[in-house]
């Protein structure tokens with residue numbers, strides 16, 4: 626019997642995605658709300674979704690993760706409810722929190738489906754939580770929500786990625802897998818968001834530094850298990866927005882072309898920046914980057930995302946147990962690998978403040994309140 630006291634419920638909080646073609650534009654309107662993007666442009670962005678029948682795989686993947694969390698929690702005798710909600714699509718965060726409140730919950734622990742810390746992976750979720758809590762408070766429903774720390778450097782997340790890389794090398798159709806570099810991939814972000822992501826971070830670790838920290842460990846451990854050292858690099862996918870705004874580079878497709886020019890015949894792509902095979906993975910990597918590799922005549926294997934790998938699922942439940950212990954005033958072990966160490970449980974004010982050129986001005990939850998002078 627493991628206790629999650631003082632929490633009454635756990636919330637798996639994700640991005641959301643369309644379930645059918647008629648959902649695509651309304652979903653994209655939600656994602657881009659307040660930025661005045663015309664529907665014609667949204668139809669264009671929506672092409673990736675229409676190419677897959679208008680349905681993103683992300684919701685089914687979250688349903689699977691939710692079920693896996695329930696099973697792991699049951700095996701430890703943790704009996705609080707675990708529910709799923711999204712920022713941008715049904716089931717919406719506010720509705721899910723309202724239902725939890727109506728069922729008697731007053732204190733909720735959340736985990737987001739972003740492993741790394743930046744505006745997009747941390748603060749944006751915290752702003753959505755603050756907005757939802759304000760809506761519910763106006764209805765007379767008071768709730769407290771905490772969020773587990775960024776978990777990209779939790780040993781379970783890293784171990785699940787190592788397993789996936791090893792499996793991908795074993796599938797790679799090449800005579801000399803030892804010569805195939807490991808190309809790590811994550812979502813690109815504007816360089817302004819990158820800089821801001823380090824401002825309040827442990828060790829000043831920006832979004833890219835977080836990836837490089839665990840990337841080195843993943844490559845070293847996978848190489849040890851495969852019996853050959855891996856050369857590796859970090860690349861980016863899914864850049865969007867104004868082409869004049871600088872984003873993190875190199876793009877994965879450019880990196881593949883560069884490797885090809887240097888004589889590389891085969892690669893393994895490992896999307897360590899994503900926790901499931903959602904649209905960024907099945908379109909930007911399995912469709913676009915695969916076409917690039919095929920045009921270049923390079924063999925390519927794509928490593929699995931952590932998905933519902935048992936090491937990952939139990940890492941998340943470990944984080945629930947850890948945070949509950951901390952809130953009870955205990956001093957639980959806070960496992961982390963790499964040079965940066967475990968992240969803050971509660972973000973300092975101003976954490977990850979920049980999305981693009983401008984500072985965010987809306988309130989964010991799961992943040993230390995400044996001491997009243």
Ligand SMILES: CC1=C(CCC(=O)O)c2cc3nc(cc4[nH]c(cc5[nH]c(cc1n2)c(C)c5CCC(=O)O)c(CCC(=O)O)c4C)C(CCC(=O)O)=C3C
Pocket residue numbers: 640641642643653656657670681682683738739740743745746812813814815864865866898899900903904905980
């Ligand atoms: C760092 C990061 C992650 C990884 C962490 C995490 O996993 O959360 C992530 C995940 C995701 N991004 C997703 C989808 C989209 N992201 C967009 C736009 C943007 N993402 C950004 C960053 C990130 N995004 C940024 C800086 C923008 C630019 C505009 C803005 O500042 O918001 C747009 C708008 C259209 C466009 O601009 O292309 C869409 C539709 C989906 C759902 C996929 C599905 O449906 O399967 C997922 C999981």
Ligand SMILES: [Fe+2]
Pocket residue numbers: 742743747748972976977
């Ligand atoms: Fe943050």
